[in-house]
Amino acid sequence: MSEKKLQIGVVGLHRGKASIEIAQKFASKVNIAAICDCNAQTADTCAEKVGVNTVYYDYEEMLKDPSLDAVYIATPIPSHALHTIQAFEAGKHVLSEVTCITDMRDAEDMLKAQEKSGKVYMLAENYCYLKAWDMVMKMVKAGLFGEVYYAEGDYLMNFHQRAGFPFIGNWRQNVYHMHRGHVYITHSLGPLMQAFDYEPLTRVSCMGCGSYPHPWGLRADNTCNLLLHTESKKLIRLRQDFLSPRPDNYLFYAIQGTKGVYEGGRSYPGAYHEGDRREKQEATHKVSIEGICGSNEWIDLFALKEFLPDMSEGWLPDEEIRRYGVYNEGVGVMFNDFAAVVAGTKENELTLKRCLNWTAAGLRSEESADKDGEPVSIPVY
Numbered sequence: 119m120s121e122k123k124l125q126i127g128v129v130g131l132h133r134g135k136a137s138i139e140i141a142q143k144f145a146s147k148v149n150i151a152a153i154c155d156c157n158a159q160t161a162d163t164c165a166e167k168v169g170v171n172t173v174y175y176d177y178e179e180m181l182k183d184p185s186l187d188a189v190y191i192a193t194p195i196p197s198h199a200l201h202t203i204q205a206f207e208a209g210k211h212v213l214s215e216v217t218c219i220t221d222m223r224d225a226e227d228m229l230k231a232q233e234k235s236g237k238v239y240m241l242a243e244n245y246c247y248l249k250a251w252d253m254v255m256k257m258v259k260a261g262l263f264g265e266v267y268y269a270e271g272d273y274l275m276n277f278h279q280r281a282g283f284p285f286i287g288n289w290r291q292n293v294y295h296m297h298r299g300h301v302y303i304t305h306s307l308g309p310l311m312q313a314f315d316y317e318p319l320t321r322v323s324c325m326g327c328g329s330y331p332h333p334w335g336l337r338a339d340n341t342c343n344l345l346l347h348t349e350s351k352k353l354i355r356l357r358q359d360f361l362s363p364r365p366d367n368y369l370f371y372a373i374q375g376t377k378g379v380y381e382g383g384r385s386y387p388g389a390y391h392e393g394d395r396r397e398k399q400e401a402t403h404k405v406s407i408e409g410i411c412g413s414n415e416w417i418d419l420f421a422l423k424e425f426l427p428d429m430s431e432g433w434l435p436d437e438e439i440r441r442y443g444v445y446n447e448g449v450g451v452m453f454n455d456f457a458a459v460v461a462g463t464k465e466n467e468l469t470l471k472r473c474l475n476w477t478a479a480g481l482r483s484e485e486s487a488d489k490d491g492e493p494v495s496i497p498v499y
């Protein structure tokens with residue numbers, strides 16, 4: 119007998135549209151049953167493109183739809199807390215785009231709403247679903263790196279190509295450019311936290327370089343660096359940059375353990391423009407591991423074929439990666455995992471408590487930057 123698919127309603131049809139297309143093609147455990155956008159033209163155009171007939175223009179109306187088990191929230195970040203609470207109140211499971219919150223005061227209300235509803239929350243952190251990282255994590259679990267004690271991540275995005283730069287408009291202007299620190303932190307942190315077996319973060323220190331050229335009137339530093347500690351003092355370094363003239367590099371990760379090291383590419387190609395997309399990403403990922411190669415030698419991660427991802431899980435094949443970008447290569451797997459978590463057949467790795475801790479690290483990094491790098495505590499939920 120075939121398994122019943124999880125019925126999902128999607129709200130926010132810009133980011134939402136790409137995710138719908140990938141879920142429809144590669145996530146066998148879900149069905150996109152309804153879509154919603156408050157911009158009627160966006161909703162209607164999307165409905166036509168993705169072939170979903172149940173269209174809402176009001177999120178609260180969609181939440182009343184009894185045929186929906188869950189919602190995928192892809193509205194702007196400042197709406198995530200409200201949209202999550204409303205979904206729980208309507209008895210729906212939540213798969214939410216990143217990040218969880220923009221205001222620390224919303225965390226407790228979200229947790230209370232979830233507890234009352236008993237429903238699943240999973241952060242749609244697609245950067246935890248990258249093929250190279252999937253391999254690295256299998257190797258971490260197999261003990262190849264020994265004990266992992268240090269990790270790095272960079273989120274460097276070239277906005278110079280966008281109309282009106284540095285005034286990019288809409289909610290992104292406020293969230294990205296009118297705050298110091300690293301408020302869009304989960305893409306970098308999520309994968310690294312997996313390597314530390316989700317040990318909570320306790321402290322963050324952030325220093326920025328200031329804003330160039332003056333006077334842009336933006337609060338964000340052109341670039342900033344964060345140092346974070348986990349509970350047992352594992353160390354993480356993250357760099358964030360939305361303002362410098364440089365090619366994108368928002369998929370850089372590295373880990374260091376007692377037996378080996380992994381480093382991704384520092385000039386990972388951008389996935390924003392079609393022309394930037396490379397045909398192969400393999401060559402940029404390298405490892406040096408005791409017993410597998412010489413102590414001063416790197417080898418190509420993808421040469422370790424026994425750790426290659428299982429394509430039947432929902433990974434995008436190469437031609438679809440060129441279309442949707444490397445950062446979307448595991449969105450199908452992510453939707454399948456969400457369905458499995460709701461069905462109770464898989465443990466939820468991207469829980470509300472964990473992801474609030476990561477989001478809070480980014481929000482608290484602003485306070486540290488204002489104190490010239492003084493470490494500040496991060497709430498553990």
Ligand SMILES: NC(=O)c1ccc[n+]([C@@H]2O[C@H](COP(=O)([O-])OP(=O)(O)OC[C@H]3O[C@@H](n4cnc5c(N)ncnc54)[C@H](O)[C@@H]3O)[C@@H](O)[C@H]2O)c1
Pocket residue numbers: 129130131132133134154155156157160175176177192193194195197215216217242244288445
């Ligand atoms: N995971 C990723 O790789 C990735 C990539 C891009 C964006 N995102 C995330 O996706 C979210 C949306 O980003 P975006 O670039 O699509 O933003 P956007 O502003 O381009 O689009 C947001 C859409 O949501 C709609 N919307 C806003 N409020 C609504 C409401 N109350 N009810 C119904 N519709 C509403 C808007 O009309 C618009 O179509 C953000 O959280 C962002 O961080 C994630």
